[in-house]
Amino acid sequence: MLNDLMVNIRNLEYTFNQTSMFCLQIKNLEYSFNGVLGMYGLSGSGKTTFSKLLAGIIKPVSGLVSFLTNGQPTFPKIMYSPQFPEKILLGVHIGETVQQILSHNTMSTGVFDSICTYLDKFSLDFDVIKNKSGFELSGGELRRLAIALCLALSPELLILDEPTIGLGRRGKTQLYRVLEEFQQKHHIMIVSHDFNLIRKISGHYWILDRGSLIFSGDLQALEHRQDIVNRVGINALEHYLAATIKTEEQRTL
Amino acid sequence: MRIRISDLDFQYTKSAPLFSHVSLEIPLNSLVIVTGNSGSGKTTLLKLIAGLLEPVNGQISFDINGKNSNDIHFGYLFQNPDDQIVHFNIERELAFNLENRGIPSAEMRIRVEDTLREYNLTDRRNDSPNNLSGGEKQRLALAGMMISCPDILILDEPCSFLDIYAQIQLYRRISELRKQDVSVIWISQEIHEIRMADYVFELDRGAVTWNGKSGDYLKMTEDVYAE
Structure with missing residues (x-):
């Protein structure tokens, strides 16, 4: 059974430093997690920053992020799978890293078996990769490993930042299948600049633009906001491809 | 060929x-x-x-x-843009690619300006690549590769x-x-x-x-x- 979980955001503000031109500002937002939440935006809109603030990895300059379960304040277990898993896993010995994760999570049982099961679902064999260093795994393999580690720790809220990069067709299909099952018992938030991915697995969307949340709602509500669809380029690729095919056809004629 | x-x-x-x-x-x-x-x-x-x-x-x-x-002359864009960005300043990062190839400074200035404009980085020229998002970094890495006109x-x-x-x-x-x-x-x-x-x-x-x-x-x- 899925736990009730609500996030409450008040006057949240974040900047990297004084010289940075970027500023994330989310005024007031209340959201009850229900199904997979998808966060979309163009480059530099603040997706990664906002998800790290939610996960508590970075602290806001001002404002508050709090979580509630059945109306009561709570501190849910959140796992964040990073946009660049290479930064964490590149130089490390895979087997030793897994051991370290297990030693920090002695309260949870069955984590190791769970890691192996998820790796298996992603066509990776722990016995094959355990003696390798991160350098010897491909970009897609590192990402699948990072996601498997997050899944195995069974968080209440799983945040996946650009989870499909480097995965290829087979890897994507495997990920969709795993998430479909995982969402029965856990809350999931997907962060991506690829709206087709978000549309495929999420029912509710948050859209960011230049540090502000400009939309929170489902597909039906988004269809009534063509101004937003155009502003963040949701159909831009389809339009471009249709136009190129037309030009090609004209040239052939 | x-x-x-x-x-x-x-x-x-x-x-x-x-x-x-x-x-x-x-x-x-x-x-x-x-x-x-x-x-x-x-x-x-x-x-x-x-x-x-x-x-x-x-x-x-x-x-x-x-x-x-x-x-x-190869232009290589890595999977992870962090693997190829070396400078702490966006404009310098672009110029570095041309300096390495011995491009005269007058031409270098023009090409850096054009590239900053083309890749929508003019406003951020003095910013550090560390302040860029993942997507913006990839755009910078791409600009840095394209600026030197590889074969x-x-x-x-x-x-x-x-x-x-x-x-x-x-x-x-x-x-x-x-x-x-x-x-x-x-x-x-x-x-x-x-x-x-x-x-x-x-x-x-x-x-x-x-x-x-x-x-x-x-x-x-x-x-x-x-x-």
Whole structure:
């Protein structure tokens, strides 16, 4: 059974430093997690920053992020799978890293078996990769490993930042299948600049633009906001491809 | 105009061999897509071609208008933009690529300005790349590669972090470069990108499983994509 979980955001503000031109500002937002939440935006809109603030990895300059379960304040277990898993896993010995994760999570049982099961679902064999260093795994393999580690720790809220990069067709299909099952018992938030991915697995969307949340709602509500669809380029690729095919056809004629 | 790979062996230390006795010819002056599942050796093959990795055995030679392989200028876009950004200032990062090639400073200034404008980075010229998002960093890495006008562009999943507008801009640029006969070798698994290509090479666990025109490849894989 899925736990009730609500996030409450008040006057949240974040900047990297004084010289940075970027500023994330989310005024007031209340959201009850229900199904997979998808966060979309163009480059530099603040997706990664906002998800790290939610996960508590970075602290806001001002404002508050709090979580509630059945109306009561709570501190849910959140796992964040990073946009660049290479930064964490590149130089490390895979087997030793897994051991370290297990030693920090002695309260949870069955984590190791769970890691192996998820790796298996992603066509990776722990016995094959355990003696390798991160350098010897491909970009897609590192990402699948990072996601498997997050899944195995069974968080209440799983945040996946650009989870499909480097995965290829087979890897994507495997990920969709795993998430479909995982969402029965856990809350999931997907962060991506690829709206087709978000549309495929999420029912509710948050859209960011230049540090502000400009939309929170489902597909039906988004269809009534063509101004937003155009502003963040949701159909831009389809339009471009249709136009190129037309030009090609004209040239052939 | 082609890249000839003959009897190539490669393995990372201690690992099982990735390529063994691989021979193939990659046509140049065209857009070539290298595709295949994760871990199939796509990135490794491109790094070998660009000379970033040394083969254990075998040869990679270039037939480009009689140019010596040492004179060929490669532009390489890595999977992770952090692997190729070296400066703490965006403008300097772009100029660095030209300094390395001994471009006169007057020309350098013009090219840096043009590139900043083209890649929508003018407002951020004095910013540190550390303040850029993943997608913006990839745009900077791409700009840094394009500014030096390479003979062969090698792009490792260039659109993975690019947002929709930057992707479309790249497609337009690639289509212009093709008219100028620039060679592009591009790792991709996206159907709409394979459609733009002339040739496709598909790898599976270090073996070349398809080699031919993209139209034929698309016909062959129609069932896979229809899923």
